[in-house]
Amino acid sequence: MARYRDAVCRLCRREGAKLFLKGNRCYKPSCPIEKRGTYPPGQHGKDSKRGKLTGYGEQLREKQKVKRIYGMLEGQFRSYFEKASRQRGIVGENLLVLLEKRLDNVVYRIGFATSRAQARQLVNHGHVRVNGKKVDIPSFQVKVGDIISIKDESAKNPHILHAFETAVGRGRPNWIEVENKTILSGRVVSLPRREDITQSISEQMIIELYSK
Template sequence: MARYTGPACKLCRREGMKLFLKGERCFKDKCAFDRRPFPPGQHGRMRNKPPIGYAAQLREKEKVKRIYGVLEKQFRKYYEMASRKKGVTGELLLQFLERRLDNVVYRLGFATSRRQARQLVNHGHILVDGRKVDIPSYLVKEGQVIEVKEKSRKIPSIEESIKTAKGRGIPEWLELKPEEFKGVVKSLPKRADITLDINEQLIIELYSK
């Protein structure tokens, strides 16, 4: 299955919550979800029953995949990694997703959306411990320093994003140094650091069948 390239706002409406896929637009009055908070399509207004059973598990998985911009094969790989590790599988799954470099770039405020962050990483604008890393799925470790390459610091979208980063909120497990276009991974993310409405247990139940 190829990566989705259609209207991002339709995904928020389909999942019944803001996935923050459009950056700053999601915080403004133009947000499509605020104007039409029902599923897209001819019969969207009539779909008011919450899914149950398998349908609920499938919707939760699709929602999380869309939030982090991950396709099925890679998402399954994260589940298998989490299931082999000691600890709560659902929380470990979310931890792996949070540790992705594109997500960390977004969380630090270098980009206003994960899609934009993925593009910055792909184009070589991001350094990890002083070395260029252009793999969005790279998993950051505790103590690593994430920064914008010096030549890239004058890119308007990065400058604007940094200015509004603190207003959007920086997670406790990360530290931002805006003047230096730099961030530090203070610790690995905990479940409490992920404030989005996610029920990871439904995903584990789906994959455990």
């Protein structure tokens, strides 16, 4: 996947909302959203006409926001939408559930990482186990009953330990249960539900955009 190498806090300001891309800094007063407000970055940010977006513009911005939250490119995001469209139920909710069930997201949700980008690195570098077996594919879809853990050699990594110790402050969803604090593991006890996603997302706008 292509990497965004600029300051990720600019993305939050571009979307006018906290996307929680910078780990613990997002929860501190030093967060640029807290210090500078939600106007776009750049010298003309305060003069932005963002508030006048209508129709297609609003739908596009909502799609971009969700793509940035979960850290993916257009092709991959579109494939999730198409898969959600083929499933029973409400397409928008199906889409968000598929995104939440990604392994990198689950690693972040359990608290092994302070951001999804950091969680993706852990998965890519082989630090994560699913039911005791190494899985290095960030898009791997977890199932109910799966146990997600950190390999023994990485369990004392200070970055992972710090993330795990501060995870309570960031909050864990009800569909994930900490399995063992000693060996750093968590269990998927149920499928994620729409109400478990607390960030402000209007999935209906994304559906309308792709349905044109």
